[in-house]
Amino acid sequence: MSDPRPIGVFDSGIGGLTVVKAVRDLLPNEKIFYLGDTARVPYGGKSATTVQRYSLEMTEMLLGEDVKAIVIACNSASAVALPDLKKTLSVPVIGVILPGAKSAAAMTRNRRIGVIGTLATIKSGAYERAIHSLDSKIDIVARPCPLLVPLIEEGWLDDELTDRVIARYLGPMVREEIDTLVLGCTHYPLLADVIARFLKEKVKLVDSARNCATALQDLLDRQSFRAPAGSSGGLQVALTDAPDHFLRVAREALQLEIGEVQLREVLHPARAL
Amino acid sequence: MSDPRPIGVFDSGIGGLTVVKAVRDLLPNEKIFYLGDTARVPYGGKSATTVQRYSLEMTEMLLGEDVKAIVIACNSASAVALPDLKKTLSVPVIGVILPGAKSAAAMTRNRRIGVIGTLATIKSGAYERAIHSLDSKIDIVARPCPLLVPLIEEGWLDDELTDRVIARYLGPMVREEIDTLVLGCTHYPLLADVIARFLKEKVKLVDSARNCATALQDLLDRQSFRAPAGSSGGLQVALTDAPDHFLRVAREALQLEIGEVQLREVLHPARAL
Numbered sequence: 001m002s003d004p005r006p007i008g009v010f011d012s013g014i015g016g017l018t019v020v021k022a023v024r025d026l027l028p029n030e031k032i033f034y035l036g037d038t039a040r041v042p043y044g045g046k047s048a049t050t051v052q053r054y055s056l057e058m059t060e061m062l063l064g065e066d067v068k069a070i071v072i073a074c075n076s077a078s079a080v081a082l083p084d085l086k087k088t089l090s091v092p093v094i095g096v097i098l099p100g101a102k103s104a105a106a107m108t109r110n111r112r113i114g115v116i117g118t119l120a121t122i123k124s125g126a127y128e129r130a131i132h133s134l135d136s137k138i139d140i141v142a143r144p145c146p147l148l149v150p151l152i153e154e155g156w157l158d159d160e161l162t163d164r165v166i167a168r169y170l171g172p173m174v175r176e177e178i179d180t181l182v183l184g185c186t187h188y189p190l191l192a193d194v195i196a197r198f199l200k201e202k203v204k205l206v207d208s209a210r211n212c213a214t215a216l217q218d219l220l221d222r223q224s225f226r227a228p229a230g231s232s233g234g235l236q237v238a239l240t241d242a243p244d245h246f247l248r249v250a251r252e253a254l255q256l257e258i259g260e261v262q263l264r265e266v267l268h269p270a271r272a273l
Numbered sequence: 274m275s276d277p278r279p280i281g282v283f284d285s286g287i288g289g290l291t292v293v294k295a296v297r298d299l300l301p302n303e304k305i306f307y308l309g310d311t312a313r314v315p316y317g318g319k320s321a322t323t324v325q326r327y328s329l330e331m332t333e334m335l336l337g338e339d340v341k342a343i344v345i346a347c348n349s350a351s352a353v354a355l356p357d358l359k360k361t362l363s364v365p366v367i368g369v370i371l372p373g374a375k376s377a378a379a380m381t382r383n384r385r386i387g388v389i390g391t392l393a394t395i396k397s398g399a400y401e402r403a404i405h406s407l408d409s410k411i412d413i414v415a416r417p418c419p420l421l422v423p424l425i426e427e428g429w430l431d432d433e434l435t436d437r438v439i440a441r442y443l444g445p446m447v448r449e450e451i452d453t454l455v456l457g458c459t460h461y462p463l464l465a466d467v468i469a470r471f472l473k474e475k476v477k478l479v480d481s482a483r484n485c486a487t488a489l490q491d492l493l494d495r496q497s498f499r500a501p502a503g504s505s506g507g508l509q510v511a512l513t514d515a516p517d518h519f520l521r522v523a524r525e526a527l528q529l530e531i532g533e534v535q536l537r538e539v540l541h542p543a544r545a546l
Contacts, residue, residue: 039323040313045426047515050312119517150423153318161437168434242320244392 001224004231006031007216008067008091010058013041014243014250015149015187016073019096020235021254022213023071027220029227032235033065034073039240039266042149043076044118044185051120055081057266059089061238067091068225071216075184075208076118079126092219099211100182101130105138107204108180114173114203115142117184118149127184141176145169149187153246157190157253166191166198174199182206190253238262274497277504279304280489281340281364283331286314287516287523288422288460289346292369293508294527295486296344300493302500305508306338307346312513312539315422316349317391317458324393328354330539332362340364341498344489348457348481349391352399365492372484373455374403378411380477381453387446387476388415390457391422400457414449418442422460426519430463430526439464439471447476455479463526511535 009020013036020034035058037043043051055077062070070093072078072085078095085093104113115127122144131138148169151162173181181203183189189207196205220226227233237258251258282293286309293307308331310316316324328350335343343366345351345358351368358366377386388400395417404411421442424435446454454476456462462480469478493499500506510531524531 039319041318045314045517046312047517050514146427147420147423150420154419161434161441164434164437241323244318244320 002228003068003225004227005066005068006033007069008033008062009071009073010035010062011074011186012043013038014246017250017254017256018186018189018209019073019212021256022209023216026213026217029231029233031233033067034237035062036239044120048080051077052081059085073186076120079121079124094215094219096208096212097126098130099215100206100208101127103211104180104182104206105131105134110179111138112178113138113140114178114181115184116145119144119146121184141173141178143169152187152190155249162194166195170198178203180204183208238264240264240266275501276341276498277500278339278341279306280342281306281335282344282346283308284347285316286311287519290523290527290529291459291462291482292346292485294529295482299486299490302504302506304506306340307510308335309512317393321353324350325354332358346459349393352394352397367488367492369481369485370399371403372488373479373481374400376484377453377455377479378404378407383452384411385451386411386413387451387454388457389418392417392419394457414446414451416442425460425463428522435467439468443471451476453477456481511537513537513539
């Protein structure tokens with residue numbers, strides 16, 4: 001059995017395209033409808049209540065596109081909104097936290113894992129809970145890194161200033177002897193090389209984008225939801241505000257084919273009636 | 274004649290408290306109702322259309338508080354939304370751009386002015402237009418500095434990394450021999466000392482917060498809108514999302530007395546009926 005409907009992917013902005021890239025590489029036959037909430041980006045500094053409300057609105061817009069499954073390609077939204085969405089949505093939904101946590105728990109040798117992300121993600125404790133549900137003896141060192149997203153959006157990917165900010169954030173984690181680091185924000189894979197250079201070979205990186213794509217593959221297989229074998233796949237991008245220069249940065253860094261970008265106004269349910 | 278009603282002040286977030294501080298110092302008898310759109314902060318990277326829509330919603334919420342005048346304590350919103358709001362609002366409204374432009378045009382000796390701000394403010398060209406309306410022979414060097422707000426919100430105010438980012442942004446402007454620099458974002462006064470240290474005595478700083486307070490004083494005097502002489506004044510703060518740690522940073526840096534912070538949900542007009 002197969003299902004030709006698209007997979008819905010949403011993020012607070014454009015960072016979730018790292019997940020799209022991983023899904024396109026792993027599941028080239030699938031159609032993807034990507035929705036970025038650029039009118040309200042970022043989610044990472046906002047309260048759980050607000051991020052939950054925004055996430056519900058994004059998933060409702062995706063359901064309007066007749067998607068067969070939803071991927072929350074945003075750590076902040078996965079951290080605080082996934083449990084409720086799992087209960088209420090009529091299609092299966094996965095986030096980026098559990099796939100990353102599983103991979104980290106499997107990779108660590110000394111049971112000391114570092115997690116970096118936005119303020120909202122770190123404050124939620126979602127990675128701690130997910131990792132401890134797999135192995136309660138793992139020590140976790142978590143740190144919010146609010147400057148990394150703006151540095152990435154500025155395009156300073158290979159830059160001495162970015163190296164210094166990374167050293168400031170990660171130095172103390174290395175001194176605490178982590179052997180595995182979870183990149184707990186979908187923007188961060190764009191800095192994976194720079195982070196790896198700082199950590200040398202001592203710490204392994206967990207890229208939540210790639211792990212999320214694998215989890216999606218498992219989900220589709222389990223539910224016989226894969227696209228028909230011969231179908232061509234594709235990517236459609238919609239944003240809630242006009243794209244800025246960061247879309248170009250991401251497109252080039254990820255070498256993603258993005259056609260025309262649609263604009264969608266965010267409406268409150270009562271107004272959308 | 275006098276008017277005891279409060280002055281409404283809005284900003285995309287908490288940065289506008291620098292304007293509140295300047296107004297409190299200059300007009301201690303006035304009541305201020307401050308509204309920060311922390312649920313959708315920042316405005317600085319978003320499109321003009323979206324910032325206009327948000328600004329309209331913020332001013333409608335302030336009118337619900339029976340304010341006698343509105344201050345747009347946000348450069349991005351002043352840059353793109355002020356002209357329309359001036360036409361449609363039933364109370365006088367001022368922004369931060371024209372007061373800053375007037376001050377800069379009066380201060381420059383060599384007629385070379387630098388302007389820094391968010392992407393939205395710089396892209397709008399609002400400072401160029403305002404300065405050229407006063408003196409068309411002034412040369413303007415404008416540059417967006419998207420990392421400064423995150424650095425301020427991280428609390429790295431007196432920090433070697435912030436010094437380096439400032440040198441990166443301002444170095445080329447100094448080489449273009451500006452003698453005056455407009456701090457075109459209401460967050461930036463929190464970095465005024467660091468910026469002044471980099472510029473040494475060669476470049477004078479224009480702080481839009483202080484100039485905006487003076488413009489407000491003129492407006493109230495012109496319209497006989499000042500609070501009664503003996504009244505005690507005060508500050509009430511409402512935000513559209515729960516305050517994060519930056520409220521503490523700002524409160525301490527500005528030494529502002531902020532009582533209990535109210536939360537207001539942003540509603541679309543159709544839903545608010």
